[in-house]
Amino acid sequence: MCIVYDIQNLVKTYPGQASPANKHITLQIQQGEIFGILGDNGAGKTTLVRQMVNLQASTAGRILLFGQDIRRNMFHVPLHVGYMPQQSQALNNLTVSEALFFTAHLRGMSRAQASKERDRLLQLWQIEDLRNAYSPRLSGGQKRLLRLAVTAAGSPKVLILDEPTNDLDPQRRNLVWNVLRQINEEYGTTIIFITHDAIEAEKIIQRVGIMSAGELVAVGRPSDLKRSIDRKMRLEIFFPPERPPHLPVHLSYHQSQPGRWLILLDREEALTTLDTLHIDHLDDFRLYSATLEDIYLHYVSQ
Incomplete structure (x- = not known):
């Protein structure tokens, strides 16, 4: 199988910063993969993809795209990659x-082909009723869908998407994942996306890279990574923030928001832990097998 991205010992250090934003990242992404990059704010995700699309110079290491060093030809990345940043004022x-017509035309389509591509994308991303609306007047969610459609115009071989479902309601988030899966299946498009939402990412990714403090701490298929915690259960508890429960001393928790804790515990101790917590004093609780989010928390905590 063809290697799309071959990232070798990549380092990025910003002026005036003691610690690198990226620390010796080595990673290969195969053609046709749906690859997710997970990490909290400041983990180095956006810095990594900006280097991958040649918008950020690396301090050390190199990036090959379809076997070519991206620094040697400034047109190599735009020829093959559609990139959607978190924010853009270009439209x-x-x-x-x-926006859809001119993007398709600039990517090599004739005017007639670009017109057909525009109409296809309007329908695919369910934004036909917005065709005559100006970008500044769109809502945050509408702008997000437009940027996704523009990124996919002309069917580039690779899509790199920075937080593709930000600003979207649940129905539109579902649309995004379904369309990306469809693009991947129909065209063999390699899709690389950044997210901090592991629950959302689990719907679509085939492989994942987990980043923490500028380092790539784990890479693999979710099913393979789950083996490290396959005897664990995920306990999610909800409680009044001013009255947190008392956990057994050997357990730790991740607070996703005030009044909500995520706890990984052995299967054998699930029932005794619930008894200890006095579940009648909780607002709610959920107990289920480990998720991609738990994999992320496990590797980051290591």
């Missing part, structure tokens, strides 16, 4: 229809 003076 502000265009209507939705114009």
